[in-house]
Amino acid sequence: MGDRRVTLLEVLVIVLIRGLGEVLPLGASGHLAALPMLAGSDDGSKALSVAAHLGILLALMAYFWRDVGNMGVGVWRLAKGKPDGGSRLFLHLAVGTIPAAAAGWFLIDHVAGLVTPITAAALVFGGGVLLLACDKLGVTVRRIEHMSFTGSFSLGLLQVLALIPGVSRTGITITIARLLGWERQAAARFSLLLAMPLILGHGGRTFLGLWRQGELILSADLMIAAAGAALVSLAAVAAMMAWVERHTFLPFAVERIVFGAGAMGLALWIG
Numbered sequence: 001m002g003d004r005r006v007t008l009l010e011v012l013v014i015v016l017i018r019g020l021g022e023v024l025p026l027g028a029s030g031h032l033a034a035l036p037m038l039a040g041s042d043d044g045s046k047a048l049s050v051a052a053h054l055g056i057l058l059a060l061m062a063y064f065w066r067d068v069g070n071m072g073v074g075v076w077r078l079a080k081g082k083p084d085g086g087s088r089l090f091l092h093l094a095v096g097t098i099p100a101a102a103a104g105w106f107l108i109d110h111v112a113g114l115v116t117p118i119t120a121a122a123l124v125f126g127g128g129v130l131l132l133a134c135d136k137l138g139v140t141v142r143r144i145e146h147m148s149f150t151g152s153f154s155l156g157l158l159q160v161l162a163l164i165p166g167v168s169r170t171g172i173t174i175t176i177a178r179l180l181g182w183e184r185q186a187a188a189r190f191s192l193l194l195a196m197p198l199i200l201g202h203g204g205r206t207f208l209g210l211w212r213q214g215e216l217i218l219s220a221d222l223m224i225a226a227a228g229a230a231l232v233s234l235a236a237v238a239a240m241m242a243w244v245e246r247h248t249f250l251p252f253a254v255e256r257i258v259f260g261a262g263a264m265g266l267a268l269w270i271g
Helices: 008-021 028-034 042-063 065-079 085-114 117-137 149-163 169-179 184-212 220-244 250-270
Strands: none
Touching (some): 008 220, 042 065, 042 184, 042 220, 085 184, 117 169, 149 169, 149 184, 169 184
């Protein structure tokens, strides 16, 4: 992983920020962009990010194993001309993935460099305020079963905004889903299912880039990052889904507001 060996502290920081930020409506990229010193060296952070994304994907597949299994069976039934609920969920995810996947392939390397730490912090802060407002204003009447393909495409289109560090992919889809009246668990569930193909695509794209440059070498650091991110993400998803069954997204909104305000203040103080 380059000439410089990453420290265990850098591994743990990436694991925690990626493992929590990618599955909770917080925004891992925004936190790292707002406080870039957390990311460590560029080559090291990219390789660790690939490993963390692998762990996060495995965690999501493990938690939503029923949905993953139903979609697998659904694809088979769809091919036989006998679609079912799993087929429909698969098609919703496919439709929702198209806009962000297409935009991400061409734009991801160009957008991140346009955001300064103070801008990323402001977006984290603003996302928290928006999540707080939409969660409070949104009624609770809709589930995934009520979704149209226009709705899944629209939510998927919102993920294009998440190419900008500070705009959380999970956060923006949950926020708008709540504004549209989705139940909290349904909003979180679809947002995380929708994230799975994009996490796979983003991690795979970064992996190929590092592999071609000869900068990706299997090491204990990467294995720790993958395993750690899987455990952290699995625990975070389970905790969030249990929490929003009875409560609001308030803690996640507050974290974004407090972190964003603190990071903006630090950036202004440093100058």
